[in-house]
Amino acid sequence: MLNGHEEQEGVNKFEEKDGNSKNYDESDATVDRHRKILHTDNLKLQDEYQRLQQQNNKLQLLLAEYFQRKKCESRFSDECTDEEKERCYHNTLAKLKELQEECVDQKAHFEDQLKKLQEERQKTEDMVETELEIFVVYKREILLQTMKRHGGKRVSLEDLDRLQQVEERREKELARVQLENIKLNMRFSKYQEKFKAHSIGVDGQHLIDYEELKMENHTYNEKIEEQKEALQKVKKKISSTTHTLTQVKEKLEFIKAENLVKRGSLMKLEAHVNEKKEALKNLKQSRDSLWLDVKCLRCKSGLLRNVDLLQDFEDHCDSNDALKEKLDYLKMRYVQLTQNCREFRRKVQYAKQT
CATH class of the missing domain: 1.20.5 (Single alpha-helices involved in coiled-coils or other helix-helix interfaces)
Incomplete structure (x- = not known):
């Protein structure tokens, strides 16, 4: 057990930390808010990128169909003169150049926008990581203070490391599952757009592609269901971890009340010790005065007592x-x-x- 002085220091440190707990709760809310903003911006950016990629794919498909159709027409249109063919060729090149310039401009514009969003995301991630490190340090100190009252130093460190490892592993697993789900949704949307683009001119090859895409869609739907099940498992693990943290918080409140009671007992004990110190001081003064009296009497008595x-x-x-x-x-x-x-x-x- 701790002695009186160490227990008083522990109570003072615990009260200072409890006084700052509101600030750490606010920082935790700020971290969650920035994380949500970052996730929303990332999704918007990915949607915009997918939209541009789909638009580019559509244009490429239209150009391919256009050139294929022109090629087929050129086989059967021998009546066209060389001048008309050259003029048609130059017009097609001009349109292609315009489309390429427009694509380059849009690409530059969206790259600038992407760079700005990435910078904002990096700043937000840095701030979130800083706040998260502060929150983890604070949570580690609180858990360490709590478990020192019950399990001893070795047990508390082992339990604390185990809880932190479990929590980090679950967060990483949840992030991995969410990222995989987003990738699968993006690929699903990509194949849907590809299917819509191919469905403009339905022929035998398009039907085969449609069947293949349908099978791939079914496969990816199964993978999505599996990922959803894994996500549900991760959510259950997170709920159990939250329940454990709630129990730890309740135990922390109980220890806080117990520390307040012990603090009152400590104050009474300190008052009693101060009284004993005063009494001891008076006894020492009386002893010194008696010692001086005895010394004087010995000087006066001469050889009687030697x-x-x-x-x-x-x-x-x-x-x-x-x-x-x-x-x-x-x-x-x-x-x-x-x-x-x-x-x-x-x-x-x-x-x-x-």
Whole structure:
């Protein structure tokens, strides 16, 4: 378990993050809105590209039929003069040149428009990726804080990595399925336009092409159904992930309430600790004053409470008494010796005189 200081820091960090959760929710809504705008622009751009491609295909088919018809007519129209044929040829070349110039102009115009849309899409994608990274970091921190209260550090990191990997895998799978669905729809529209273009002049070959296109259409419809089923599975997985995130959010709210209760208990405990600190401070002051009093009394008492000093003092006193006795004995001995010396001196003087 955490001690009081670490728990207080955790509560403060959690409250700061909870205060910023609204901003991250707003950023999440902004990411979804930009993603929808980007998806809509991409679809419009693809539709425009397909429309131009279909128009170009129609023109190519019309030109091919026109030249084929002219070629067939030229086989049976030997009555036309060379001047008329040359004039018809130049007129056809002029029309073809006009059509090519118009096609080039339209292509340049739509390429510019495509470039602008791609730049806008790139900016929007960068902004969306930035917001998404911020949101993922925030979500990771929230999940980590939540699981640290229950599963421990190792378990929380493993669960967090597992949830993020599952979510990323499902998002990638959903994007892949949506892209495949869009491609199939575009190819289906392309074949429909091709079928309509071929249905202008219905003959044996057109009927064969129609049957082939019909079979391909059936095949692609089956693929579309399969992709729809896969999309439904991905949606179910996303709903289960959303349910898991909802449970995590509820657990987060519960932990928030529990942290508030623990914060109140922590404040009471800190107040009690402060009271004990004040009492301890007063006891230390009383101890210091008593120590000073004892020190003063020891200074005044001298040798009364020091056994070693008293023993040494007694030893010195005994040695002083012994030395005094020895000194008295030596003084008496000196006096005796002095008297004896005087006696010997008198005797010596007396002997010299006699």
